[in-house]
Amino acid sequence: GFSWKLDDHPKLPKGKTIGLIVLDGWGEADPDQYNCIHVAETPIMDSFKKTAPEKWRLIRAHGKAVGLPTEDDMGNSEVGHNALGAGRIYAQGAKLVDLALASGKIYDGEGFKYIQQSFDKGTLHLIGLLSDGGVHSRLDQLQLLLKGASERGAKRIRVHMLTDGRDVLDGSSVGFVETLENGLAKLREKGIDAQIASGGGRMYVTMDRYENDWEVVKRGWDAQVLGEAPHKFQNALEAVKKLRAEPKANDQYLPPFVIVDGSGKSVGPIVDGDAVVTINFRADRMVMLAKALEYQDFDKFDRVRVPKIHYAGMLQYDGELKLPSHYLVSPPEIERTSGEYLVHNGVRTFACSETVKFGHVTFFWNGNRSGYFNSEMEEYVEIPSDVGITFNVQPKMKAIEIAEKARDAILSGKFHQVRVNLPNGDMVGHTGDIEATIVACKAADQAVKMIIDAIEQVGGIFVVTADHGNAEDMVKRDKKGQPQLDKTGNIQILTSHTLQPVPIAIGGPGLAPGVRFRNDVPTGGLANVAATVINLHGFVAPSDYETTLIEVVDH
Ligand code: 3PG
Ligand code: CO
DSSP states (O other): OOOOOOOBOSSOOSOOOEEEEEETTOOOOOOSTTOHHHHSOOHHHHHHHTTTTTSEEEEBOSGGGGTOSSTTSOOOHHHHHHHHHHSSOOOOHHHHHHHHHHHSGGGTSHHHHHHHTTTTTSOEEEEEEESSOSSSOOHHHHHHHHHHHHHTTOOEEEEEEEEOSSSSOTTTHHHHHHHHHHHHHHHHHTTOEEEEEEEEETTTTTOOOTTSOHHHHHHHHHHHTSOOOSEEESOHHHHHHHHHTSTTOOGGGOOOEEEBOTTSOBSOOOOTTOEEEEOOOOSTTTHHHHHHHHOSSOOSSOOSOOOOOEEEEEEOSBTTTTBSSOEEEOOOOOOSOHHHHHHHTTOOEEEEEEHHHHHIIIIITTTSOOSOSOTTTEEEEEEOOOOSSOTTSSTTTTHHHHHHHHHHHHHHTOOSEEEEEEOHHHHHHTTTOHHHHHHHHHHHHHHHHHHHHHHHHHTOEEEEEESSOOTTOOBOBOTTSOBOBOTTSOBOBOOSOOSOOEEEEEEOTTSOTTEEEOSSOTTOBGGGHHHHHHHHTTBOOOTTSOOOSEEEOOO
């Protein structure tokens, strides 16, 4: 039968302290002026690279290697940390929703039947990110769902859209609204009362994560549920164009707006008897809204009015909290993650990041599961992120604070694994501010140094890797790899992640002699890291895990 007990590794000892560092948004790309990692002073990461191929290599972090539908899908933190922690490749939300829509099974499930009960008398509201980024949602999936729901009885539909500019180019929101409006016009031709009801930029409205700033969710609630916002327009395209024309405006941070009719009344507040679907498949930035929509007891902000609705998520966002209780597509069943194995085998774990990435090294790492497996074996520390700023203003973020916590945890001798996420390359990279991203990369490198210095002191091992690319390429490129210019002749800044591979480095005084990267796993990716780390803890990895990246040669 099944057992949590892992076999002893034939050659590697137990009990070493492993510093496991995930640099968020840190890929490998050719050096040029848009490669902020190359431009920044990063002596530590540079020194690791010199140990290739035995102690440094590249691994895949995008597309099918992390369970995404195609090789054109860039990596992201959700799928990246899932793969890192689970050691296997799961078909991820994007793919599962594609399959459910293509087969029509989405409409046979409990979740759809539940919302369908409101179609007769109520309105169907669809809330989510309007984008083809494929990280949190996809516009083509929204279009299919609109069509499918209308064919199955939805007569009145309202879309509450959030503009992106973070997983896609800034300014692309206009085109997405046009595409959506065309789709809604087609539905109206068929006699369905379908329109956009509200909107706002994803980073300012609704899509906060890890309870960093509930004000963000409240702004969305006011627009989506109460039908109230500081900006009122009769048409969403006009709304987005006008709000974007304001000084310093961008898609990520557009203020909330509602669409009103000729008499100034909002066209789509959410009221008793309505159905609501949050269309994002990715969890982190939907959990807070899901709580506001679903929980009876809720004190994070004054909801003013709590409509009695039939609410379903595109997926269930948190399996532990069973949130939300109704959903259209079952999430990937990520089980027996490395974290759970390790606590069963006596490995004490410490995990830390700042708020905006805290759930990445805990929740995503543990297979979209909140909380501890065993609170006696684990300690998770969250450093509060700065709230209400864009991180180009504070590119160092909390890197040093995270490194200090990790250092203290390592020196305490209480833990065998000290795991951190250093957010700088990613969070600052997403602002598109090249100067700030260079500062961010340098700060991350300094944090790595602090942690490996501590590892050095205790005779431990370090594993340094990343979850996906971002800071190594800040410009949109044409097919030949040349920077692409926009209509006005300026380069197009790339705020999103990339398709690049990421580095992995191993080392430290505790690394047994003869340990090196194998050369027979050339296609290795993030999912191969878990078995590698389990080996370094002195165990053989579970047989269904993706293979280890290391071997031990006689010395
Ligand atoms: C975000 O949610 O900030 C971006 O869409 C993706 O970034 P992450 O995958 O690095 O969190
Ligand atoms: Co990111």
